[in-house]
Amino acid sequence: xxxxxxxxxxxxxxxxxxxxxxxxxxxxxxxxxxxxxxxxxxxxxxxxxxxxxxxxxxxxxxxxxxxxxxxxxxxxxxxxxxxxxxxxxxxxxxxxxxxxxxxxxxxxxxxxxxxxxxxxxxxxxxxxxxxxxxxxxxxxxxxxxxxxxxxxxxxxxxxxxxxxxxxxxxxxxxxxxxxxxxxxxxxxxxxxxxxxxxxxxxxxxxxxxxxxxxxxxxxxxxxxxxxxxxxxxxxxxxxxxxxxxxxxx
Amino acid sequence: xxxxxxxxxxxxxxxxxxxxxxxxxxxxxxxxxxxxxxxxxxxxxxxxxxxxxxxxxxxxxxxxxxxxxxxxxxxxxxxxxxxxxxxxxxxxxxxxxxxxxxxxxxxxxxxxxxxxxxxxxxxxxxxxxxxxxxxxxxxxxxxxxxxxxxxxxxxxxxxxxxxxxxxxxx
Numbered sequence: 001x002x003x004x005x006x007x008x009x010x011x012x013x014x015x016x017x018x019x020x021x022x023x024x025x026x027x028x029x030x031x032x033x034x035x036x037x038x039x040x041x042x043x044x045x046x047x048x049x050x051x052x053x054x055x056x057x058x059x060x061x062x063x064x065x066x067x068x069x070x071x072x073x074x075x076x077x078x079x080x081x082x083x084x085x086x087x088x089x090x091x092x093x094x095x096x097x098x099x100x101x102x103x104x105x106x107x108x109x110x111x112x113x114x115x116x117x118x119x120x121x122x123x124x125x126x127x128x129x130x131x132x133x134x135x136x137x138x139x140x141x142x143x144x145x146x147x148x149x150x151x152x153x154x155x156x157x158x159x160x161x162x163x164x165x166x167x168x169x170x171x172x173x174x175x176x177x178x179x180x181x182x183x184x185x186x187x188x189x190x191x192x193x194x195x196x197x198x199x200x201x202x203x204x205x206x207x208x209x210x211x212x213x214x215x216x217x218x219x220x221x222x223x224x225x226x227x228x229x230x231x232x233x234x235x236x237x238x239x240x241x242x243x244x245x246x247x248x249x
Numbered sequence: 250x251x252x253x254x255x256x257x258x259x260x261x262x263x264x265x266x267x268x269x270x271x272x273x274x275x276x277x278x279x280x281x282x283x284x285x286x287x288x289x290x291x292x293x294x295x296x297x298x299x300x301x302x303x304x305x306x307x308x309x310x311x312x313x314x315x316x317x318x319x320x321x322x323x324x325x326x327x328x329x330x331x332x333x334x335x336x337x338x339x340x341x342x343x344x345x346x347x348x349x350x351x352x353x354x355x356x357x358x359x360x361x362x363x364x365x366x367x368x369x370x371x372x373x374x375x376x377x378x379x380x381x382x383x384x385x386x387x388x389x390x391x392x393x394x395x396x397x398x399x400x401x402x403x404x405x406x407x408x409x410x411x412x413x414x415x416x417x418x419x
Contacts, residue, residue, distance in 0.1 A: 027339035030266045034339075035325060037311075040375035041346050095368065096346035103295040107268040110261035115255040117261075130265055138297055144279040145298035160306025166344045167287055167305060169330040184354035202383065225330075226336035 005245070009128060009238035010115050014070045016235025017108050021065030021083060024102065024228055025056045028090075032056075044095040059086040073116065080113045100138070101228035107134050108235055114229050128239035128246075135236040136196050143192025144186075153189060155182030169222040191216075200243050206244055210237055272297050309347035311379055325379050 018184060027049035031038050032053060039046045065079035082242075087106050091098060110129060115127040146152040155178040162168045214234060275297035311325040325343055328334070350369035357367045364370050 007275040023336075027337070028342065029344050031339040035343065035377035037324060038343060041350075041372050042342060046375060046379075052303070077253050077257050081253065081260060084260055086253060088264070096349045097411050098295070098340035099293055099341075099345055100297055100299060103271070105264055107388070110264040110268075113257040113261040116315050117257040119254050119258055123258070130269075131322050134265075134268060134272065137269065137276060141276040142299040143271055143277065144276065145301035149302035149304075151304060157304040157306070159301060164306060164308045164327070165329055166327040166341070167250065179275050214262045222332070222335040223330075225334040227336050227340055228337055234370065 002245070005242060006128065008127065009068055010112065011236045013108060013235045014066060014076075014112055014130070017112060018063045018067040018070070018107060018233055020105050020228055020231035020235065021066075021087075021109065021230065022060050022100075024105065025060040025063065029053060029056050029060070042094055042097045044093050048093060051066065052090055053138045055090050055093075059083055059090065062086065077116050080109060080116060082092045082114070084109050084113055093204060097227075099228065101226070101232045104134065104138060104236075105228065105232040107131075108232060130234050131239035131245040135233065135240060138233075139192045139195035143189055143195065144187045147193055153182070155179065155187050157181075157189075158185050162223070167226075169223040191239040198240065199247050201244075203248075207242070210241065267294075271295050294357065305348060307348075311343075311347065311376075313377065321331060324376075 017189035032049060039049045044051060045050055053178065062079040066076065066083065069076045069079065085108065087102075087109065091106070111127050111131050111134075112129070115124050117123065143217070146157075148159070151157045158181045159178065198206065201209060214237070217233055218229040221227045254293055274294060278296075279302075280300065310323065310326050310327070313322050313324045324406070326342075328340055353367055353369045354364050357364045385387040
């Protein structure tokens with residue numbers, strides 16, 4: 001694996017994770033501060049909210065430190081490790097409201113810890129493979145569960161999701177048509193189920209498919225408001241491209 | 250090899266293993282229903298089946314009722330779409346919490362276990378108490394309910410009560 005490419009990929013992943021971690025922490029802090037009842041609803045032990053809040057601040061500061069230290073890479077392991085520890089404690093104290101993107105982000109931060117530990121070259125070169133495995137498993141799980149779902153593929157699922165205020169948007173009126181919704185659903189299922197074939201694609205097609213996936217995540221962020229999904233999953237793409245290039249050497 | 254490096258590796262390896270394990274577990278659950286949790290340990294692992302097998306096709310609202318007959322008041326309601334939501338959307342945490350709470354209540358109801366013993370019931374009780382303190386300092390009797398529109402009738406009907414967790418926090 002090309003060392004320069006590996007370094008660049010990990011740097012991009014690092015920036016993506018830093019932004020996602022910082023933004024995620026800021027959102028949690030905001031929601032716990034603005035809605036008083038949220039402490040009771042979201043936390044396992046509401047009386048420990050100040051403790052969780054402190055850890056969220058630590059996590060946010062670590063995200064800033066990661067972004068700041070990434071160019072030089074000196075002392076980077078400290079904020080990364082603290083960020084992972086803080087995330088684990090915060091997630092443990094949160095009872096409800098966590099989403100898959102949070103755990104994906106935690107996995108990515110752990111992988112960055114592995115890479116920047118500089119213990120063994122083998123560990124460093126394995127890191128993109130682990131990130132790519134997490135991404136592939138995530139997409140495959142989402143795809144196959146949709147494939148076996150009695151609702152997905154009938155045109156009802158997307159219409160239902162987009163029909164809500166929570167995840168809907170006014171300009172997605174097209175998806176409310178059962179036929180279009182059915183086509184889009186089948187497209188999503190086939191793309192997710194066939195995600196693993198990304199490693200078999202030729203170079204030009206790979207660029208196109210990666211751009212399509214970026215566009216998909218961006219549209220999910222814009223329409224559904226799932227911003228962390230975009231940031232954390234997009235951070236995995238440098239590793240996916242790196243694994244692809246290793247396989248095609 | 251520094252102490253911090255060793256610590257980072259010892260910290261990261263179990264996390265990555267656990268995440269990969271939870272993904273494989275979710276992948277193995279693809280053909281089964283949403284409530285297939287075999288034990289306490291694995292039920293706390295993240296579920297990677299995004300919006301499947303049953304998609305999130307309802308809105309949850311949190312309403313509060315005072316002891317004095319003022320009718321239902323909106324404590325929390327999902328916000329309508331705006332471009333800001335694509336990069337700043339903290340409210341989805343409450344929406345996710347209410348969805349998870351509903352799943353928990355449904356699971357309790359299916360198992361014929363009183364919902365009063367569920368964690369979400371206790372959480373709603375406390376939330377009601379906190380809301381009461383914030384909004385109306387002297388009122389204590391609060392009812393909380395989560396509601397959703399009738400399935401498959403997108404935005405055609407108003408919300409139908411599907412579950413209610415009464416929280417008398419006196």
